[in-house]
Amino acid sequence: MLGSAGAFREALLQENRRLTVASVTPLRGATRSKYPHPRYAMNRHSEAFDQWIRGRFVELNTTLEEVYFQEEDRQAIEGVGGDEKRALHDEGRELIAEVLQHADLHRSFDDDFDLLGNVGLYMGACERHGITQIGRDARSPLVEASALAMQLGASLDMAPRFVASHFGTHNRVVNGHGRRFTSLRDDDLFFDYNTRSVFLYKRAAESLFRIRPLGLSHEFTLELLTSVRDTLEKILALNKVLFRDLDVDRFFYSVRPYFKPYRVGSQVYRGGNGGDTAAVHVVDLILGLCRANHGFYASMMHEKLPFLVPEDRAQLRACMRHESLFDGFMKQVNEGGSRISLPNLKMFLEICDLYGRVAAQHHDELVNRFIERPSSALPQVRMEHLTTSGPPLSAVLNALERLRDLRLAADRKDIPSRRQDLDRLKALVPKPGG
Numbered sequence: 001m002l003g004s005a006g007a008f009r010e011a012l013l014q015e016n017r018r019l020t021v022a023s024v025t026p027l028r029g030a031t032r033s034k035y036p037h038p039r040y041a042m043n044r045h046s047e048a049f050d051q052w053i054r055g056r057f058v059e060l061n062t063t064l065e066e067v068y069f070q071e072e073d074r075q076a077i078e079g080v081g082g083d084e085k086r087a088l089h090d091e092g093r094e095l096i097a098e099v100l101q102h103a104d105l106h107r108s109f110d111d112d113f114d115l116l117g118n119v120g121l122y123m124g125a126c127e128r129h130g131i132t133q134i135g136r137d138a139r140s141p142l143v144e145a146s147a148l149a150m151q152l153g154a155s156l157d158m159a160p161r162f163v164a165s166h167f168g169t170h171n172r173v174v175n176g177h178g179r180r181f182t183s184l185r186d187d188d189l190f191f192d193y194n195t196r197s198v199f200l201y202k203r204a205a206e207s208l209f210r211i212r213p214l215g216l217s218h219e220f221t222l223e224l225l226t227s228v229r230d231t232l233e234k235i236l237a238l239n240k241v242l243f244r245d246l247d248v249d250r251f252f253y254s255v256r257p258y259f260k261p262y263r264v265g266s267q268v269y270r271g272g273n274g275g276d277t278a279a280v281h282v283v284d285l286i287l288g289l290c291r292a293n294h295g296f297y298a299s300m301m302h303e304k305l306p307f308l309v310p311e312d313r314a315q316l317r318a319c320m321r322h323e324s325l326f327d328g329f330m331k332q333v334n335e336g337g338s339r340i341s342l343p344n345l346k347m348f349l350e351i352c353d354l355y356g357r358v359a360a361q362h363h364d365e366l367v368n369r370f371i372e373r374p375s376s377a378l379p380q381v382r383m384e385h386l387t388t389s390g391p392p393l394s395a396v397l398n399a400l401e402r403l404r405d406l407r408l409a410a411d412r413k414d415i416p417s418r419r420q421d422l423d424r425l426k427a428l429v430p431k432p433g434g
């Protein structure tokens, strides 16, 4: 006899079988006129695949997530939802094989990037549901998807997998549907807030880029710095909402697992994560709290390059050539301090303080609440592949902690923290009422 979770699962599976028939059939005949794309035309095979990714694929993933979530061990996904997993694999494979055979590739960056996102979502979902397993397969059994992803990756000069911007800054909405794995509320919430933050970081980065030609003492520099401060305050506020509204279990068990590493051909590529944007590093480097000549930090940026869209890569390279604001102020101090604009310095120090708080919020609140604490309850056997980048969680947490402490200018001797420099600059600013 089925228990209530079993009955629930059976009902979901039946509903999904009904959807299989209803929603797949029309795809076979998809034409451009039935499915207009606002920005550019795809050929009908890519269109059919895109339509499947935005509809049926989301339904299948959502059904599977609902089923796993009812299980006593939510990570025991083996042997559950066999029909849905088969449908996901077979339908996706058939559509991808058509695209591979008929694709009119290399039309524009946007076309190829979108298609890479779609193939990547398919491959990421197959890994999430255990259809492929990096620990078991020496090569990806998704032969057609691997071939298409590698072709696109080579054409775009990027990692041949989906990356964070496929969900964020480059997530085109078609007929009301953006690109998502599931239709779960927490999937939307996480990516919407992440994307809002990324756009705000980009705004802050843009203001910081504009300071160098003006110099540290310009009155417009104060306006640009003020805009950076206001932007960071908005990020702090957004993260508070995410902390409050995101459901811990849903994020941990139903959203995060899609961001695991997977194989393309024989090569394992790490998962895309919300931090794959240049803007955060532009802020780090132009402020000067982190430095590109620090091995730990430089290797992190270097590793990130294939996961960034070209405009982000160009920004990252450009900001490495900038003298940081921190170094600029220190130079003025070492020259006697007479050239320093105190209002500008005061605003810079306010930004450093705020930026440290945003970094601490990411690590001590978001990472702690949504990753560290739920994973501490897991048995050892379930601790594998918890991180998007691949290393064990403890190693990732350690690296995130170092980043937090660089941004906080913490009092640590084992990292090139700017604590002492910060104290020297702070000593120049008169205390309120002093």
Ligand code: HEM
Pocket (backbone or CB within 6 Å): 190, 193, 194, 197, 198, 201, 239, 242, 246, 273, 274, 275, 276, 277, 280, 362, 366, 367, 370, 371, 387, 388, 389, 390, 396, 400, 403
């Ligand atoms: C529920 C919310 C969040 C959680 C649980 C979370 C968790 C994580 C984790 C675990 C990593 C390390 C990934 C790995 O190497 O495996 C990471 C990296 C990163 N995340 Fe988040 N994150 C969240 C929200 C955000 C938001 C809103 C942003 C804003 C853009 C962001 C920006 C970053 C950045 C930039 C990195 C790269 C490391 C760094 O430079 O600090 N995260 N995050």
